[in-house]
Amino acid sequence: MSSVTRRAGASCIAGAVLLLTLTLADRAAAATLKDPRGAMGSKFEITAVHADEAKGRAAIDAAYTEIERIEGLLSEWRESSKVSEINRQAGVAPVEVPKELLHLVRRSLKVSALTDGAFDVTFHTVGRLWNFKSRTAPVPSEEAIRAALVDAGYRHVVLDEGKSTVFLDRKGTRIGFGGIGKGYAANRAVFVLKEHGVTGGVVNAAGDLVVFGTQESGKPWRIGIANPLEKGRVFAWLETTEQAVVTSGDYENYVELGGRRYSHILDPRTGWPVTELRSVTVVCPDGEVADALATGVSVLGVEKGLALVNRLNGVEAMLVDANGKLHFSRGLEAMLTKEGGDR
Numbered sequence: 001m002s003s004v005t006r007r008a009g010a011s012c013i014a015g016a017v018l019l020l021t022l023t024l025a026d027r028a029a030a031a032t033l034k035d036p037r038g039a040m041g042s043k044f045e046i047t048a049v050h051a052d053e054a055k056g057r058a059a060i061d062a063a064y065t066e067i068e069r070i071e072g073l074l075s076e077w078r079e080s081s082k083v084s085e086i087n088r089q090a091g092v093a094p095v096e097v098p099k100e101l102l103h104l105v106r107r108s109l110k111v112s113a114l115t116d117g118a119f120d121v122t123f124h125t126v127g128r129l130w131n132f133k134s135r136t137a138p139v140p141s142e143e144a145i146r147a148a149l150v151d152a153g154y155r156h157v158v159l160d161e162g163k164s165t166v167f168l169d170r171k172g173t174r175i176g177f178g179g180i181g182k183g184y185a186a187n188r189a190v191f192v193l194k195e196h197g198v199t200g201g202v203v204n205a206a207g208d209l210v211v212f213g214t215q216e217s218g219k220p221w222r223i224g225i226a227n228p229l230e231k232g233r234v235f236a237w238l239e240t241t242e243q244a245v246v247t248s249g250d251y252e253n254y255v256e257l258g259g260r261r262y263s264h265i266l267d268p269r270t271g272w273p274v275t276e277l278r279s280v281t282v283v284c285p286d287g288e289v290a291d292a293l294a295t296g297v298s299v300l301g302v303e304k305g306l307a308l309v310n311r312l313n314g315v316e317a318m319l320v321d322a323n324g325k326l327h328f329s330r331g332l333e334a335m336l337t338k339e340g341g342d343r
Helices: 053-074 082-088 099-114 142-149 181-195 287-311
Strands: 004-013 016-024 032-039 042-049 157-160 165-168 200-205 208-213 221-226 234-240 243-249 254-257 260-263 277-284 316-321 326-328 336-338
Touching: 032 053, 042 053, 042 181, 053 082, 053 099, 053 181, 082 165, 099 157, 099 165, 099 287, 181 200, 181 208, 181 243, 181 287, 208 221, 208 287, 234 243, 243 287, 277 287, 287 316
Parallel strands: none
Antiparallel strands: 004 016, 016 221, 032 042, 042 200, 157 165, 200 208, 208 243, 221 234, 234 336, 243 277, 254 260, 277 316, 316 326
8 A cells, every 4th residue: 555645734944944744654545535725814634534435525524614613703803703892892891702712712811821921812912013914014113012012911801601701801902812723623623523433633724733543544643843954854753643733933924124033923921022932832632722832832932931831741842942952841752753763
């Protein structure tokens, strides 16, 4: 049988590259399906193992329908979404929301507290001042950032569990799910795939991976991690059956002005881009948690970020600093098989 190798996501890190590669081994006809589509403003790809091709394709369709539903629930750009309504009613009145959204906001606030505000669901309060879609967009003034910071901070989000409402207690506060939304959508897609009889698969949300079950051969999924200093060269492999692997880095969205590179990852406590880390990869069983922690650790930096990861059960991370040096959490290196070694 043939072996098919596919790059699932590449993170170009200005002199360091992180490449996630899925290897599908011992593949039989029609049982392993792959379907890339655009979703949530990004490129998604779903890989699904199913004994029945038609049912497998129906499962993938259902998973993408769920991702579209999540996008409609969380989008701050769609006027009809509950998130947009929450932002419009900031400083005015609480907004009744579905329990699903209420619980996601609550979990986001818990991660905010855990990271001492390095991850913050209100980051958009300051983030909207920056335009990373244009490489030459002007940098916001210090005065504008200071003014926005008055309204920023997760403590301005007030939940009423009994009434299922979300209230932003300052008129200028805004919430957004850019740091957790794709991870949550990937989790939900995996849930739907399992409901439809998929025995193993990968949801690739723009390079953020959630892996479950096994390959068609019964072997674990293999995720290749490339040498950050040598583009395209894998230096280690992670074999897994139930994990999320999420990377956050300054490789796609940034502004360059006056010879200085401004990362799209902002410290929500200062309103300015992070500078200490180029990339953070988090490995844990939950896509939502991995997504949020990858952002939070990027803001915390090497020392505080690794200290946090090392306190959390089942969470590992690899950090690439501004000089291209790798830093590993206590358990991650033991999980990796180095290139050229036994697999």
